[in-house]
Amino acid sequence: MYRAIKVVGTGVDTSKGSADDIAERHTEDAGPAGPVPAATADPADPREAADPGEAADPGEAADPGVPADRGRSGWRRWAMDARPLRRPAYRRLWSSTIVTAVGSQLTAVAVPKQIYDITGSSAWVGYASFAGLLPLVVFALWGGAIADTVDRRKLLLVTNTGIAVTSLLFWVQAVTGLASVAVLMLLLALQQAFFGLNSPARQASIARLVPKEELAAANALGSTVMQTGLVAGPLLAGALIPVVGLAELYLIDAVALCVTVWAVYRLPALPPLATAAARAGRAGLRGIAEGFRYISLNQVLLLSFLADIIAMVFGMPRALFPQLAAQTYTSYDEGVALGLLFAAVPIGAVLGGLVSGTFSGARRHGLMVIVAVIAWGVAITGFGLSANLWVAVAFLAAAGVADMVSMVFRGAILLSAVTDELRGRMQGVFTVVVAGGPRLADVLHGTAGSALGARTAVAGGGLLVVVSMLVLAATMPALRRYGASA
Numbered sequence: 001m002y003r004a005i006k007v008v009g010t011g012v013d014t015s016k017g018s019a020d021d022i023a024e025r026h027t028e029d030a031g032p033a034g035p036v037p038a039a040t041a042d043p044a045d046p047r048e049a050a051d052p053g054e055a056a057d058p059g060e061a062a063d064p065g066v067p068a069d070r071g072r073s074g075w076r077r078w079a080m081d082a083r084p085l086r087r088p089a090y091r092r093l094w095s096s097t098i099v100t101a102v103g104s105q106l107t108a109v110a111v112p113k114q115i116y117d118i119t120g121s122s123a124w125v126g127y128a129s130f131a132g133l134l135p136l137v138v139f140a141l142w143g144g145a146i147a148d149t150v151d152r153r154k155l156l157l158v159t160n161t162g163i164a165v166t167s168l169l170f171w172v173q174a175v176t177g178l179a180s181v182a183v184l185m186l187l188l189a190l191q192q193a194f195f196g197l198n199s200p201a202r203q204a205s206i207a208r209l210v211p212k213e214e215l216a217a218a219n220a221l222g223s224t225v226m227q228t229g230l231v232a233g234p235l236l237a238g239a240l241i242p243v244v245g246l247a248e249l250y251l252i253d254a255v256a257l258c259v260t261v262w263a264v265y266r267l268p269a270l271p272p273l274a275t276a277a278a279r280a281g282r283a284g285l286r287g288i289a290e291g292f293r294y295i296s297l298n299q300v301l302l303l304s305f306l307a308d309i310i311a312m313v314f315g316m317p318r319a320l321f322p323q324l325a326a327q328t329y330t331s332y333d334e335g336v337a338l339g340l341l342f343a344a345v346p347i348g349a350v351l352g353g354l355v356s357g358t359f360s361g362a363r364r365h366g367l368m369v370i371v372a373v374i375a376w377g378v379a380i381t382g383f384g385l386s387a388n389l390w391v392a393v394a395f396l397a398a399a400g401v402a403d404m405v406s407m408v409f410r411g412a413i414l415l416s417a418v419t420d421e422l423r424g425r426m427q428g429v430f431t432v433v434v435a436g437g438p439r440l441a442d443v444l445h446g447t448a449g450s451a452l453g454a455r456t457a458v459a460g461g462g463l464l465v466v467v468s469m470l471v472l473a474a475t476m477p478a479l480r481r482y483g484a485s486a
Contacts, residue, residue: 080224081220082217096263096264101225101230102236105237107191111128111188135190136195142196144429145288152204159194163198173187200430203415203430204427215415216408219409219415227349227350240252273421295429300482307369310472315376315461317384317458317461320449321338324337348396351397362409364480373465374465376406384455413482445461
């Protein structure tokens with residue numbers, strides 16, 4: 001939100017697949033001797049590979065039949081499930097995110113600040129944001145198709161390097177005093193294009209680095225870091241601008257991205273599985289069309305996307321935060337009120353991630369998505385009805401917790417409901433949904449807020465989320481019945 005077909009074949013090169021995919025293919029291809037047990041481990045699987053000289057962790061090879069919370073007692077049952085971090089490859093990918101989650105927010109603050117300084121117009125800030133949407137959509141869809149036909153590690157190396165170079169170019173134009181909105185918008189479009197190519201490959205790689213039963217925990221770890229960046233990044237940017245200047249924010253982001261490039265370089269190779277390799281060259285429109293066709297035939301995936309669209313389009317009121325800060329919470333400083341409103345949802349999401357052990361082991365992934373989106377709608381309704389700023393912030397923080405739960409299980413469904421040959425394309429569509437929903441919400445809530453008043457628009461949107469999800473759950477049972485072992 002506030003941001004997985006069975007493969008049939010013979011003679012498969014098992015060194016190129018995840019343990020779950022390999023076991024599934026062997027089960028289908030089994031001859032008279034019977035299926036290969038699903039617990040058979042692949043010594044070349046990156047999830048099992050450790051650093052040279054690194055002591056083996058007795059819990060490294062997880063048994064799919066073991067409950068997620070086995071061996072976790074007391075506070076460990078509700079604290080964040082960190083089992084995926086015991087897997088060296090995933091740990092490298094996740095640790096790089098810690099640095100870049102904050103660094104990327106420095107650029108996210110610096111670009112609109114610089115555009116406003118040049119033009120003195122908030123409209124131009126909005127135009128620049130929209131300028132980044134089209135390349136994000138186009139390259140996320142294309143990047144998903146590419147990610148299914150090439151080594152994802154190599155794609156991540158190229159795209160992360162491209163993002164780092166773009167941040168460096170942002171710094172160059174700032175220190176040279178170019179003061180060109182056109183150049184800033186061009187660089188922003190280029191950055192979003194690289195991000196669109198990068199995101200599907202990055203997310204699709206997770207299922208090759210951790211076993212199926214740890215996908216929800218891995219998503220919780222990643223989402224918590226990203227949400228922490230949404231809080232810490234803007235605060236750090238605000239503190240640094242008076243000290244080092246705006247241009248240096250771009251440079252700090254570029255340096256932080258070097259950490260990501262190094263972490264990706266140390267990942268194992270992630271080539272396509274044999275069936276995907278046979279489709280080499282289908283990273284164009286045909287491959288994208290195949291992805292959409294698969295979504296249309298997979299009801300659970302379609303419904304999980306629809307759940308996020310409902311939550312974001314009807315229930316994301318960020319476009320009304322400035323109006324609420326100026327007109328509703330007048331007893332507080334307008335800047336303070338605005339900052340609290342923008343920070344409240346990410347803070348709630350971080351808190352949800354810190355106690356994700358309470359829900360990341362749940363087996364009913366579809367039902368958890370439904371409950372989380374309904375809880376989001378209830379919290380947004382409460383926010384709309386709140387005349388007190390601190391009560392409003394509390395409701396937004398509760399919405400952030402619900403958002404975290406939804407993100408965790410929608411991500412787990414996406415990674416587990418499809419095989420590796422389609423994960424990139426599914427993640428590309430997911431990126432478009434996550435990025436596009438809030439932008440549509442900005443238009444809808446901005447229009448409704450002007451016509452009906454901000455609080456009425458917010459509360460009405462929250463109620464629409466609740467009603468829509470109840471109807472969806474009642475009429476489409478496939479989502480609520482979907483479980484981790486489906």
